[in-house]
Amino acid sequence: MEKKQHYNADDLKILEGLEAVRVRPGMYIGSTGVNGLHHILWEIVDNSIDEAANGYADEISVILHKDGSASVEDNGRGMPTDVNTKAKMSGVEIIFTKLHAGGKFDNENYAFSGGLHGVGASVTNALSKWLNVEVYRGTVFKMSFTSTYDKTKKKWMCGIPSAPLLDTGEKTKKRGTYVHFMPDKEVFETVEWNYDTVAKRLKELAFLNKGVKINLTDERPVYAFEYGEDDEGNVTEIKVPQPPREPISYKYDGGLVDFVKYLNDGKTPLYEEPLYYSDIRDIQVKGAPAGKIKIEFALCHTKDDTESLFSFVNNISTVEGGYHENGFHSGLLKAINDYARANGFLKAKDPAFVPDDVKEGLTAVLNVKMANVEFEGQTKTKLGNPEARQPVEQTVMEGLAKLQNERGKRSVFDEIAKKAKFAADDRIKHRAERDVAKAASENDGLNLVGKLAACSGKNPDMNELFIVEGDSAGGTAKQARIRQFQSILPLRGKPLNVQKKTALQALQNEEIKTMISAIGAGFNRSFDVEKTKYKKVIILSDADQDGMHIRCILLTFFFKYMRDLINSGYVYIGMPPLYKVYKKDVVEYAYDDAELDEKIKKVGKGYQLQRYKGLGEMSAEQLWDTTMNPATRNLIQVTIEDAAEASAVIEMLMGDKVEGRKEFLAQNANFNKVDGFIDKVNFKPESGGEAD
Numbered sequence: 014m015e016k017k018q019h020y021n022a023d024d025l026k027i028l029e030g031l032e033a034v035r036v037r038p039g040m041y042i043g044s045t046g047v048n049g050l051h052h053i054l055w056e057i058v059d060n061s062i063d064e065a066a067n068g069y070a071d072e073i074s075v076i077l078h079k080d081g082s083a084s085v086e087d088n089g090r091g092m093p094t095d096v097n098t099k100a101k102m103s104g105v106e107i108i109f110t111k112l113h114a115g116g117k118f119d120n121e122n123y124a125f126s127g128g129l130h131g132v133g134a135s136v137t138n139a140l141s142k143w144l145n146v147e148v149y150r151g152t153v154f155k156m157s158f159t160s161t162y163d164k165t166k167k168k169w170m171c172g173i174p175s176a177p178l179l180d181t182g183e184k185t186k187k188r189g190t191y192v193h194f195m196p197d198k199e200v201f202e203t204v205e206w207n208y209d210t211v212a213k214r215l216k217e218l219a220f221l222n223k224g225v226k227i228n229l230t231d232e233r234p235v236y237a238f239e240y241g242e243d244d245e246g247n248v249t250e251i252k253v254p255q256p257p258r259e260p261i262s263y264k265y266d267g268g269l270v271d272f273v274k275y276l277n278d279g280k281t282p283l284y285e286e287p288l289y290y291s292d293i294r295d296i297q298v299k300g301a302p303a304g305k306i307k308i309e310f311a312l313c314h315t316k317d318d319t320e321s322l323f324s325f326v327n328n329i330s331t332v333e334g335g336y337h338e339n340g341f342h343s344g345l346l347k348a349i350n351d352y353a354r355a356n357g358f359l360k361a362k363d364p365a366f367v368p369d370d371v372k373e374g375l376t377a378v379l380n381v382k383m384a385n386v387e388f389e390g391q392t393k394t395k396l397g398n399p400e401a402r403q404p405v406e407q408t409v410m411e412g413l414a415k416l417q418n419e420r421g422k423r424s425v426f427d428e429i430a431k432k433a434k435f436a437a438d439d440r441i442k443h444r445a446e447r448d449v450a451k452a453a454s455e456n457d458g459l460n461l462v463g464k465l466a467a468c469s470g471k472n473p474d475m476n477e478l479f480i481v482e483g484d485s486a487g488g489t490a491k492q493a494r495i496r497q498f499q500s501i502l503p504l505r506g507k508p509l510n511v512q513k514k515t516a517l518q519a520l521q522n523e524e525i526k527t528m529i530s531a532i533g534a535g536f537n538r539s540f541d542v543e544k545t546k547y548k549k550v551i552i553l554s555d556a557d558q559d560g561m562h563i564r565c566i567l568l569t570f571f572f573k574y575m576r577d578l579i580n581s582g583y584v585y586i587g588m589p590p591l592y593k594v595y596k597k598d599v600v601e602y603a604y605d606d607a608e609l610d611e612k613i614k615k616v617g618k619g620y621q622l623q624r625y626k627g628l629g630e631m632s633a634e635q636l637w638d639t640t641m642n643p644a645t646r647n648l649i650q651v652t653i654e655d656a657a658e659a660s661a662v663i664e665m666l667m668g669d670k671v672e673g674r675k676e677f678l679a680q681n682a683n684f685n686k687v688d689g690f691i692d693k694v695n696f697k698p699e700s701g702g703e704a705d
């Protein structure tokens with residue numbers, strides 16, 4: 014692309030005055046809130062970035078000053094200082110006092126300007142109390158502007174120069190432009206710069222403009238806010254002074270490649286070096302002259318299963334996507350499908366990958382620059398130019414095809430194709446699973462009659478599901494329960510051990526189908542804990558070895574297929590007592606041997622002792638008192654570590670290592686040792702009975 018090397022002020026076009034900006038700031042900067050405030054800083058930064066993006070500047074410094082003002086400096090060519098013959102004012106004055114001033118829009122001075130965002134520096138001027146500019150072009154040029162309200166004229170006098178551009182004659186070796194301004198308190202709801210917002214944006218711009226060094230200095234005092242009490246004991250906020258922020262510099266010689274590496278920090282990439290490609294193509298935006306579009310992207314797959322694509326148009330983050338993203342996705346899909354077919358990753362019988370297959374674990378940055386952009390969507394961050402789609406798709410497809418032939422890159426494409434194939438297989442498998450799980454969920458109430466005794470209440474916060482070992486204990490529990498909020502699901506015999514089963518096999522099992530349907534929140538990947546019908550799922554099994562085994566099997570099931578139910582703290586173990594110590598009307602229950610001694614002492618001479626061999630031996634009343642009554646029962650909330658441990662125990666019991674299994678069974682043969690198991694898996698008991 015040709016660049017016009019010589020610029021003069023006659024190239025500037027003049028449109029309208031600045032009062033309009035004061036009268037309706039929202040029209041120009043979106044809002045007068047914190048975003049609008051930052052917008053007037055971005056206007057100035059964007060001008061420096063334009064200068065850098067076109068190769069004339071390589072360093073930009075932003076300072077947030079103590080008094081709330083901000084300054085930006087670049088080492089570019091410096092704003093034009095000569096006088097525009099038509100307007101009879103300097104280029105600097107035009108840039109700061111005329112809306113939409115600049116040749117930016119005719120694409121001559123700048124090949125690709127970010128400045129469509131830029132309604133221009135004049136907007137910043139119009140909304141500032143004061144603005145000073147210095148231009149370094151051999152000598153230092155200076156100009157100042159102020160904004161006031163003229164009461165007699167009832168008019169905003171905004172962005173008014175105090176004098177024409179002054180050549181101070183002071184010699185300088187520097188080149189570039191310095192702009193320092195004070196946002197007007199009368200305009201903005203807040204005039205406090207947010208350090209994190211500024212830092213994040215500057216870092217992003219440094220990634221998007223490789224090799225450009227961007228410095229940020231915050232000279233303002235830093236405070237932390239803590240809460241304390243004043244003399245009268247009222248809670249007050251205390252401002253605690255903090256050390257000042259260190260200046261920070263961002264510079265990324267790898268550009269988008271560094272951006273992708275940064276985004277992948279903490280993830281496991283499938284290959285070391287991100288793929289990168291860039292190209293410039295023709296574009297014909299409707300109603301506009303023929304133009305160019307610059308496209309660049311970097312991507313790298315990770316072991317994650319979600320996609321993170323960050324796209325930009327003219328340095329603006331297109332959070333809502335748009336045609337360039339569509340083009341990127343279809344280009345990527347075609348390239349990977351072609352590669353996989355040609356290299357045997359997809360056999361003749363295999364269907365082609367779908368977009369989700371190639372997106373899995375993808376981290377990518379797409380950066381597009383073009384003129385005449387149209388932003389759409391709720392937040393105006395969606396590219397609405399359909400013309401952008403095809404050139405982006407072509408660039409991605411051809412770029413990836415070219416990269417395949419680069420030395421050392423084949424293994425990268427092999428990894429991508431393998432990952433996509435895995436995702437496709439998984440998708441096909443899961444579709445079948447989802448169908449069965451859905452069928453199980455929809456079964457609710459039909460084939461479950463006689464099995465699940467569902468509670469009548471509909472509030473998941475209140476509702477409890479008891480999964481009870483054995484039909485007879487189940488029957489007792491059904492008599493004991495409060496039907497408004499307690500549901501009983503009796504299990505016949507041992508539930509299916511899902512450890513070595515596929516999800517589809519698990520779904521063949523009646524008991525498992527019943528549990529899925531009772532809980533009502535789906536299964537495996539489609540499990541959505543928000544949909545659970547019970548915020549307490551209580552496993553109630555005997556205090557013997559079989560009971561422990563059943564408990565482990567159930568925990569393994571939840572661990573594997575409803576993990577969020579455990580993560581949310583909704584899975585519990587019910588603890589039936591081991592002993593009943595009684596004399597006439599006095600009844601005490603002991604939940605372990607240590608407690609037994611204590612309870613014997615408490616009941617005193619002439620006590621009688623009953624040892625429960627199973628839940629089935631208890632009467633409905635006893636079961637209620639000891640295990641089901643929220644006021645008196647002992648529930649243990651299952652942590653994810655408990656469940657993982659349970660699943661490891663199951664693994665061991667099933668595994669090939671006979672020795673470990675024998676030892677474990679021997680150790681736990683005595684049912685009193687069940688608590689030993691509980692210790693071992695680190696179950697954390699709720700303290701005493703619950704009070705809910």
Ligand code: 28F
Pocket residue numbers: 018019020057058060061064085086087089090091092093114115116117122123190191192
């Ligand atoms: C701190 C903010 O605003 N930097 C700028 C330049 C350089 C030129 C320029 C700016 C041309 C098309 C208007 C110089 N020499 N930093 C800045 N650096 N503006 S703003 O020209 C005016 C623009 O529309 C410049 C030759 N060509 C351009």
